Amino acid sequence: MNQSSSTDAPQVAYPRIALFVDGEWIHDRPAFCEVRNPSDDTVLGSVPGAIPADLERALQSAARGFALWRDTPAPERARVLLCAAELLRARRDEIGRTITLEQGKPYADGKTEVERACGFLEWEAAQALRVYGSVLPSEPRMQRLVFKQPIGPVAAFTPWNVPISSPGRKLGAALAAGCSVILKPSEFTPGAACAFVQCLQEAGLPAGVVNLVFGDPVLISTTLIASPVIRMVTLTGSVQVGKQLSKLAGEAMKPVLMELGGHAPVLVCAGVDGAHVAQQAAAAKMRMAGQICASPTRFIVHRSVYDSFVSELSRIARELRVGDGFAAGVQVGPLMNARRVAAIEGLVQDAQARGARVVAGGQRIGQRGCFFAPTVLADVPLDAMAMSEEPFGPLALCVAFDTLDEALALANSLPLGLQAYAFTNSLEDAERIGRELECGALSINHMGAPGADAPFGGVKDSGLGRESGPGSLEAFLVTKTVLQKTTQV
Numbered sequence: 337m338n339q340s341s342s343t344d345a346p347q348v349a350y351p352r353i354a355l356f357v358d359g360e361w362i363h364d365r366p367a368f369c370e371v372r373n374p375s376d377d378t379v380l381g382s383v384p385g386a387i388p389a390d391l392e393r394a395l396q397s398a399a400r401g402f403a404l405w406r407d408t409p410a411p412e413r414a415r416v417l418l419c420a421a422e423l424l425r426a427r428r429d430e431i432g433r434t435i436t437l438e439q440g441k442p443y444a445d446g447k448t449e450v451e452r453a454c455g456f457l458e459w460e461a462a463q464a465l466r467v468y469g470s471v472l473p474s475e476p477r478m479q480r481l482v483f484k485q486p487i488g489p490v491a492a493f494t495p496w497n498v499p500i501s502s503p504g505r506k507l508g509a510a511l512a513a514g515c516s517v518i519l520k521p522s523e524f525t526p527g528a529a530c531a532f533v534q535c536l537q538e539a540g541l542p543a544g545v546v547n548l549v550f551g552d553p554v555l556i557s558t559t560l561i562a563s564p565v566i567r568m569v570t571l572t573g574s575v576q577v578g579k580q581l582s583k584l585a586g587e588a589m590k591p592v593l594m595e596l597g598g599h600a601p602v603l604v605c606a607g608v609d610g611a612h613v614a615q616q617a618a619a620a621k622m623r624m625a626g627q628i629c630a631s632p633t634r635f636i637v638h639r640s641v642y643d644s645f646v647s648e649l650s651r652i653a654r655e656l657r658v659g660d661g662f663a664a665g666v667q668v669g670p671l672m673n674a675r676r677v678a679a680i681e682g683l684v685q686d687a688q689a690r691g692a693r694v695v696a697g698g699q700r701i702g703q704r705g706c707f708f709a710p711t712v713l714a715d716v717p718l719d720a721m722a723m724s725e726e727p728f729g730p731l732a733l734c735v736a737f738d739t740l741d742e743a744l745a746l747a748n749s750l751p752l753g754l755q756a757y758a759f760t761n762s763l764e765d766a767e768r769i770g771r772e773l774e775c776g777a778l779s780i781n782h783m784g785a786p787g788a789d790a791p792f793g794g795v796k797d798s799g800l801g802r803e804s805g806p807g808s809l810e811a812f813l814v815t816k817t818v819l820q821k822t823t824q825v
């Protein structure tokens with residue numbers, strides 16, 4: 337555990353949190369909740385809660401913003417996104433500090449996340465210029481045209497684990513398409529969202545095109561989704577909330593884009609260097625203390641390399657430096673809050689009671705803050721809760737397999753399918769895994785995940801639709817077919 341502070345982060349104050357409605361920052365609302373630093377439990381600030389009148393005003397503002405923004409030329413929309421990316425990059429260190437203060441991830445990861453948000457905005461700025469319709473074959477005096485038009489004002493909900501890159505990804509695409517947005521970020525990490533919206537405002541985004549609200553999630557989601565102003569709903573968050581919002585959207589006949597939870601399997605096949613794979617696996621598993629949707633979680637390892645894999649993974653897990661994200665050398669920060677610590681503890685105890693071996697970590701650490709030791713469980717029984725519940729924490733679950741049939745069946749056994757990984761030296765196995773693993777993204781022989789230029793999303797309960805990639809604007813567009821006779825009437 338390391339709690340000492342390093343000095344390379346700018347010593348700027350934690351921002352004052354506000355709603356942003358119709359181009360105006362609103363501070364003076366009753367506090368909905370406090371913002372706490374998960375490294376030391378100190379209070380950083382408070383989150384004003386939107387009242388119903390704020391939501392109504394945000395809706396009317398989003399309707400006006402949409403009318404303006406959809407008719408703004410695409411190059412101007414792209415310019416605003418690029419300018420916002422430039423501002424974010426210029427403020428990377430101070431926003432990175434805000435992220436580390438409120439979310440806990442190591443400062444270097446906070447800065448990397450700001451860069452990632454910039455990458456999303458830059459990709460979507462280019463996408464804005466490529467919204468092509470089509471012209472269908474037609475007889476003389478007839479034109480048959482297919483338009484792609486922005487769908488309308490969007491309600492966007494984002495999580496605490498990627499508090500700036502998720503808004504970057506979502507709003508980048510929505511704004512590039514010509515939509516206006518009402519953003520409801522997580523109340524645990526409001527500072528990053530405020531910084532993001534401020535950059536958009538300073539980049540010249542007209543009032544009403546983006547509104548930012550905090551407060552009671554149920555009040556906000558029911559009000560926004562039922563409103564005829566909102567035409568589309570998007571969430572990055574948990575499966576449970578995804579289903580709730582999808583139900584509300586379905587009742588109002590509105591499309592959704594849902595980026596939800598995962599429980600990524602990692603198939604480690606016979607013939608690989610188990611220790612070498614474990615080194616890559618350890619870094620990916622413990623990044624952001626495992627609090628990432630694509631985090632590798634179920635390590636399904638061929639029996640011939642199982643011992644070397646587990647032994648190296650647990651050796652590295654024991655050596656990782658856990659502590660305050662500003663402290664020099666810290667690799668793993670805290671969990672988001674005390675509830676997450678209790679949840680991980682419960683999963684470990686349950687697995688242990690069912691026969692799993694704790695080979696690294698296994699317990700909370702430190703006197704203050706929400707720290708949990710990087711944990712490796714071996715021989716985890718399939719009925720352990722952790723094998724089906726997304727842990728969203730520094731928990732690696734290892735099980736041995738004998739045949740690829742068995743490994744694929746286990747990997748596919750959950751109702752989730754977001755990111756998956758496989759390590760193999762067999763082309764035949766790689767081809768089969770690529771075809772048969774039920775997931776939205778698969779990384780073979782590395783632990784990377786898709787960035788701005790590749791589609792990302794889930795199958796089964798992990799979500800609906802794709803963000804990023806060449807089709808990133810699709811969810812924010814509607815298709816209109818116009819059959820136009822050119823004869824006089």
Ligand SMILES: NC(=O)c1ccc[n+]([C@@H]2O[C@H](COP(=O)([O-])OP(=O)(O)OC[C@H]3O[C@@H](n4cnc5c(N)ncnc54)[C@H](O)[C@@H]3O)[C@@H](O)[C@H]2O)c1
Nearest residue numbers: 493494495496521522553557573574577595596597598629
């Ligand atoms: N697929 C992806 O791209 C992706 C990326 C990051 C995180 N995630 C997932 O997000 C989850 C962690 O984030 P989280 O804990 O912030 O998720 P969450 O679902 O609890 O919250 C997400 C957002 O929804 C809001 N919310 C919560 N309850 C709501 C309700 N009843 N009505 C309306 N809004 C509500 C929250 O305030 C937050 O803004 C994990 O499951 C993780 O896998 C998915």
Ligand SMILES: O=S(=O)(O)c1ccc(CO)cc1
Nearest residue numbers: 498501502505572629630785
């Ligand atoms: O920043 S996000 O777009 O929400 C995002 C999604 C997925 C992952 C997985 O690596 C990271 C960030």
